[in-house]
Amino acid sequence: MTSMSRKIFISIVGSLFLGLLLSVLVLHQAQKGNNTTVEVTRKAFKAVEYSQDLRKNFLIIERLDKRVLAMSSFVSHEEIVSIFNPAKQQFMKAITGLKQNILSPKMAHMIEKLETAKDIWLKDSEILLGLKPSFFIPTMEKYNRSKNNLATLINEMQKLAANDATWISRKAQADVSSSLFTTFSIAMLAALAGSFAAYLLARGLSKPLVNLVATAEQLVTGDTSVKFAQADRKDEIGAVVRAVANFRDGIIQKLSLQEQLAEQAEALQEALAQEKHLNKLQREFVSMASHEFRTPLAIIDSSARRLEKRKDKLTPQDIETRTDKIRNAVSRMMTLVESTLDAAKADNGKLSINPKETKFKDLVDHICERQNDLYTTHNISSDTQGLPSNLNVDGSAIDQVITNLLSNAVKYAPGCPDIFLKGWQEQGQVRISVQDFGLGIDEDDLPKVFGRFFRAKTSTGIPGTGIGLNLVNQLVELHGGIIELESKAGVGSTFTLCLPIEAAQSQEQPLNFAI
Amino acid sequence: MQKFLTGLFFLTLFGLSSSNLLAQESEQLKQQYKRPLEIPFPVNAPYSPQLATLGKMLFFDPRLSGNKDLNCASCHNPSFGYEVPIKTPIGTTKTPLDRQAPTLLNIAWVTSLFWDGRALTLEKQAEGPITAKVEMAGKFDIIIERLEEISEYEKWFKKLFPQKGIAKDTILTAIATYERTIVSEWAPFDRWVEGDEAALSPAQKRGFEVFNGPGKCASCHTGWLFADNQFHDIGLSTTDIGRGKIEPNNVFAQHGFKTPTLRELTHRAPYMHNGSLTTLQDVIELYNSGGIKRISRSPLITPLNLSKQQKSDLIAFLKSLTAERNNVTMPILPN
Incomplete structure (x- = not known):
């Protein structure tokens, strides 16, 4: 038998013995109380019964x-004898009965008086x-x-017996209650003693275990600096402590290995994400580019064929028209290539601005003039009076931004020739809004408009790469500004370029692509 | 002056001791009036409840009279102290008798029966009125015949007198046995004697003093019975010589009548052996005057000169000899 089993065995046997002792005590006490109560109640009952008998036979x-x-x-x-004798006998019997069941000294005295009177x-x-x-x-x-x-004595006796009986049975009940209380007290004392013994035993067993549990919990949280008490105990607890100590050593080794692995996995994960991203961009670009390139190529192709087919009948006018078409298509392709290059620049994180003191109002006026000449279908009304004449910006970047916004306004407002450009200053900002009355953008699409390669639902059928606005946004952000957008599908859009009047920082900023 | 003071001192001393003496005497006097707690029965006629019941039935049975018109209770009516409320009772011949019916109250203690005491036992006395021609006019052979026809009487006589059955003496014994159970109830006076001071009013208590003192009543009306079982001429105007008939040679027996008990007096008017006095006041006045002065008159009878107060106190006292209640049940006679 191991030392622990011995302790448990002893505690069980002890508890059993204590329980047995307690049961015997309780039983003994209850029996005693019960016997007394029964005896007293029986006596009282008899006394009352005899006093009633006494009166009955007297009557x-x-x-x-x-x-x-x-x-x-x-x-x-004979009749007198037959009634009197049994009644007298019962009467005498009742007196004897009362004498044998005297409940109080007063009653004893009363019986004496009663006997004489009788x-x-x-x-x-x-x-x-x-x-x-x-x-x-x-x-x-x-x-x-x-x-x-x-008669008076008998009545008194009856009352006295009834009173005494009530009193005595109450007292008996009280006695039982007090004896029960004694029993309860003994039981409580024994229970307390037992509990204390159990506590001592349990503490011997559970304290090291509780400590061990705390230690193990510390281990689980990764704290391997734990210390082990009672590892030198000779019993099962000592063995458990030693086992947990060994376990701790194992955990320390495992944890360091795990750390290394996690670092490697993280690096791999990052690389994979980068790769996936680039891959996606590439795929998107290829699908977009193939589509965008096809249209001008088809124009070039058809014009070239027509020239070839009708080379004899062509007037110089005709030839000019065809070559214009071809040149337009080529120019569109050029634009595409340029923007693609810009996007590639952005992809590589190499987009940068070079702000310097620029004649800002003149720049905007120039862009408006230029673009107005360019578009035959639309008319740009510009109001640049509120713009500062000088601003520290990258002129070419701003040119690119405004040109883009204007060309978008033209592109997405077919049949709506009015385009308004307005410039003003507000709360330390220079603001230029470009308003059209065209297709507008769905509310759902508004937050995504500046995402790369995003095309709004309303833009279906209109050629575009989804690069322009993304690039515009990046260029503006490089200036420390933002682009505000107000738009409603079927009503039109207003893009507002907000630039800080304070000098934009001349530094390269890391680009954060929102895919 | 000194003499006067000394005299006053001794007078006071004497007064104190005399009043003390009086109280003691009064207490001793009371003891003389203590009631007996047992009724004496003669050896030859012991009590049994069945015999007394039989006697009571016969007492109330008119078949004992010749014409079945009278019973013993006709003249000894329990409601009037076992007397009649008229001057003298009227017998079967419808003529008034010479003397009032003497009460049967406490008759067991009376040693000579009738006003003149001519009978020495109740049995002997009972025979008289039953057979007297002016009274019940019964004849015993006829009475016995009549009773024998009544099975329950026959049965009970047989039971109580197995040898004699229904006979003259067994009938008389039964009646006498019943009569001995007739005892006056406890009156306020008895309770006073027993110690209940509140039982009597101050007037009644004063009356008791008059009764025993200046009234001289207690000379003949002695003890709890208020009778001495003797014969006295009280000076009442009468031609009836009374006891003189039995004792012709005794001077004092002339016009002498048996002292009657004073118990239940208020129910028993008119008074005297001939019912000549209708109220107690009349009776007191007679004694106060001393009555007719003649040779036979008892030496105990003298003019009393009682004051008006004494007389009224005396009457108040006499009323205390009547019990508050008197439970007499009538028997159901067999047929």
């Missing part, structure tokens, strides 16, 4: 006496009933006196 004799002494009709000697009355009654021969029969007064005296 039987009294009624007989009355009947006989009225002398209104014959009552035979003797006098019985003698009177027996003479008057002719049961005892005498030459001197009691007068009615004497008889009534002895009778009334006895």
